[in-house]
Amino acid sequence: MPRYSALALLRARFQGARYWKPLWxxxxxxxxxxxxxxxxxxxxxxxxxxxxxxxxxxxxxxxxxxxxxxxxxxxxxxxxxxxxxxxxxxxxxxxxxxxxxxxxxxxxxxxxSPRGVVDLCLSDGDMITASRRGNAMRLAGIDSELMELDALERFAPELAPRRSRRFPIVGALVQRRxxxxxxxxxxxxxxxxxxxxxxxxxxxxxxxxxxxxxxxxxxxxxxxxxxxxxxxxxxxxxxxxxxxxxxxxxxxIETHLLQAMVTEPIKPLINSVLIYVHPGHGETYVLQSDRGGVVMGGYLDGFPSYTREGQWHRLEEVVQGAADLLPEIGGLRILRQWAGTNDMTMxxxxxxxxxxxxxxxxxxxxxxxxxxxxxxxxxxxxxxxxxxxxxxxxxxxxxxRFATGHLxxxxxxxxxxxxx
Ligand SMILES: Cc1cc2nc3c(=O)[nH]c(=O)nc-3n(C[C@H](O)[C@H](O)[C@H](O)COP(=O)(O)OP(=O)(O)OC[C@H]3O[C@@H](n4cnc5c(N)ncnc54)[C@H](O)[C@@H]3O)c2cc1C
Structure with missing residues (x-):
């Protein structure tokens, strides 16, 4: 790896500043x-x-x-x-x-990064709902695959779906693109x-x-x-x-908070975007950022607000849901948590x-x-x-449509x- 003196770095810093053009x-x-x-x-x-x-x-x-x-x-x-x-x-x-x-x-x-979005199914009922959505998409020419366990294990090995966990995964609706x-x-x-x-x-x-x-x-x-x-x-x-x-x-429209959080970086572990509803903690999704942090999120905070801070209970639920899905991430430290204001239509x-x-x-x-x-x-x-x-x-x-009822x-x- 090349080594640079402090002076060279300083010079590069100021030259860079001189040539850097603002974008907008x-x-x-x-x-x-x-x-x-x-x-x-x-x-x-x-x-x-x-x-x-x-x-x-x-x-x-x-x-x-x-x-x-x-x-x-x-x-x-x-x-x-x-x-x-x-x-x-x-x-x-x-x-x-x-x-x-x-x-x-x-x-x-x-x-x-088309790494695939995986909507996990925890029951036969979930599989039926998933197949309905998947079939509607296919009729419209949109790619979707209903995967049972074997195929899912090949697509998302990080799930090791047959491993014993607190709840079973029976399959998933996957959109590879x-x-x-x-x-x-x-x-x-x-x-x-x-x-x-x-x-x-x-x-x-x-x-x-x-x-x-x-x-x-x-x-x-x-x-x-x-x-x-x-x-x-x-x-x-x-x-x-x-x-x-x-x-x-x-x-x-109401303004509701949605929060997310990211852990310290780890080596590549999660290949795709994993989404599911935890039986006890509700909606959870997990993905890994390009820097290695595990990004997690879930459902809205539950009441209108402009604070952009997020409630502790939702953070706890999301983290518990994510750690139940991928026990390997249970010991990681959360580096950041944040929230945004979402325009929710009815x-x-x-x-x-x-x-x-x-x-x-x-x-x-x-x-x-x-x-x-x-x-x-x-x-x-x-x-x-x-x-x-x-x-x-x-x-x-x-x-x-809100006046005529064609929602x-x-x-x-x-x-x-x-x-x-
Ligand atoms: C935690 C979180 C996770 C999310 N995850 C996803 C996801 O994974 N996938 C996905 O598709 N979506 C996701 N969303 C939703 C997505 O971010 C929003 O739907 C989308 O960004 C909203 O549109 P925007 O980018 O135009 O909004 P914004 O970036 O909010 O733009 C609106 C702008 O209007 C400006 N503004 C407001 N009032 C005025 C005014 N009076 N005068 C001048 N300027 C004004 C604001 O300052 C702001 O910059 C997520 C949202 C949050 C908060």
């Missing part, structure tokens, strides 16, 4: 745009990227804090398209296909790509109100002054209820539609599954905003038994 800062807010996108999370940035690239529009992204400060940088990065309802599984599959080429499209490595990507890289990649296309990304710029004239939105009031816009898109996951209050429209499916005004749009309600949809959501929302018509795969995400009560959103 340095833009000033202009007086007017074709479209203002509120929120520089994954959905806002991807929408802006596609508005500029596919529709040639002049766009600003206004972010009250920093690029990637929200849930796009706080999730556990799981990608999959194993949803049950047609309104969802075609959309999530479109997204998964886009993940496969995203690094090339953005010319930025988002570290897509599912996996993970690096979350910050996704925000950075879209921010860089959008900037290169002329999008102004303005940080530290909170949108505080909507300007309207004769029933049409004309712009937004921000902490940096008024900005005129022909169209406004709200992509403010975790804060959509506040947007509803700002617009004077009650939205069928049917578990998102909203991509106009809200209150013809030229104001909502890209929201992604619940705890919105990281995986960023590529499809950006493209679809840009089409809706630019042309006025949502593409077929996003037509089901209308806000009016997309997604039963494929989690492991078995399915919860929302």
């Amino acid at each position: 800062t340095g833009r000033t807010l202009k007086a007017a745009y074709d479209v203002v996108v509120v929120g520089a999370g994954g959905h806002g940035l991807a929408t802006a990227f596609h508005l500029a690239r596919d529709h040639g529009l002049k766009v600003a992204v206004l972010e009250r804090r920093l690029v990637g400060y929200g849930n796009v940088g706080r999730n556990t990065t799981i990608l999959r398209s194993n949803y049950l309802l047609p309104e969802n599984h075609y959309f999530y599959e479109d997204s998964l296909r886009r993940w496969e080429t995203l690094s090339r499209d953005l010319n930025y490595n988002v570290m897509y 599912g996996g993970t990507a690096r979350h910050d890289a996704v925000a950075w990649g879209y921010a860089r790509g959008a900037t290169a296309l002329g999008v102004d990304i303005i940080e530290d710029c909170e949108v505080q109100g909507l300007c309207t004239e004769a029933g049409v939105a004309t712009g937004v009031e921000t902490s940096k002054g008024l900005v005129r816009a022909n169209r406004v898109v709200f992509a403010t996951a975790g804060h959509t209820g506040m947007v509803g209050a700002m617009l004077g429209v009650p939205l069928p 049917d578990g499916s998102p909203i991509m539609d106009r809200v209150k005004y013809d030229n104001v749009f909502l890209n929201a309600g992604w619940c705890y599954g919105g990281f995986k949809t960023i590529p499809a959501s950006g493209a679809a929302c840009a089409t809706l905003v630019a042309t006025g018509l949502a593409p077929d795969i996003a037509r089901g995400f209308r806000l009016s 997309l009560d997604e039963r494929g959103g989690g492991p078995f038994p399915v919860r929302l």
Whole structure:
């Protein structure tokens, strides 16, 4: 291994600083745009990227804090398209296909890792539910495999499923193309790509109100002054209820906490993403990060909150569930725990539609599954905003479904038994 003197390292540090180019800062807010996108999370940035690239529009992204400060940088990065309802599984599959080429499209490595997503079954009843979801996916041309023990043991040897444990594993629904990507890289990649296309990304710029004239939105009031816009898109996951209050429209969304945690790094142990419902502790998922840490998560904390801290009892349940599944990790130390604010809709499916005004749009309600949809959501929302018509795969995400009762009560959103 080459050795460097302290002086050489110091010199390299300062030379690096001189040549390092910021990816998206340095833009000033202009007086007017074709479209203002509120929120520089994954959905806002991807929408802006596609508005500029596919529709040639002049766009600003206004972010009250920093690029990637929200849930796009706080999730556990799981990608999959194993949803049950047609309104969802075609959309999530479109997204998964886009993940496969995203690094090339953005010319930025988002570290897509198709390591497989394994929904474990603990009973024959789970297997029946799994086969229903798997068959629905296959009918739509989406890969899924129902594996019994032998096949599962070959696919995920870390489970050694025949080993005696506190509960039996009888099989799994596996999606091999599912996996993970690096979350910050996704925000950075879209921010860089959008900037290169002329999008102004303005940080530290909170949108505080909507300007309207004769029933049409004309712009937004921000902490940096008024900005005129022909169209406004709200992509403010975790804060959509506040947007509803700002617009004077009650939205069928609550903000709930979801937490996750990561252990000290260990050698590679877990090859895929393992998801299951522990009979005593509830939903648990486990994966290993590229740095070796074991990442764990579970269900929501159970009551609305904006604190981003998470309750101790949920952490305990998740860790117990994970250690029962993989006893080898029981002695590891947890290095970090964190939580994010999730936009929970009442049917578990998102909203991509106009809200209150013809030229104001909502890209929201992604619940705890919105990281995986960023590529499809950006493209679809840009089409809706630019042309006025949502593409077929996003037509089901209308806000009016909550008034008419045509809910997309997604039963494929989690492991078995399915919860929302
Ligand atoms: C612990 C955890 C684990 C998760 N795991 C997964 C997973 O494995 N797979 C998956 O698919 N999904 C997962 N999710 C869900 C996923 O992270 C979210 O659904 C998704 O990131 C939300 O969209 P976003 O990236 O646009 O949101 P955000 O990154 O939250 O972007 C919204 C932005 O809007 C800004 N904003 C809000 N109000 C204003 C305003 N008034 N003015 C200006 N800016 C504003 C916020 O500061 C924020 O930056 C997880 C979430 C959490 C918390």
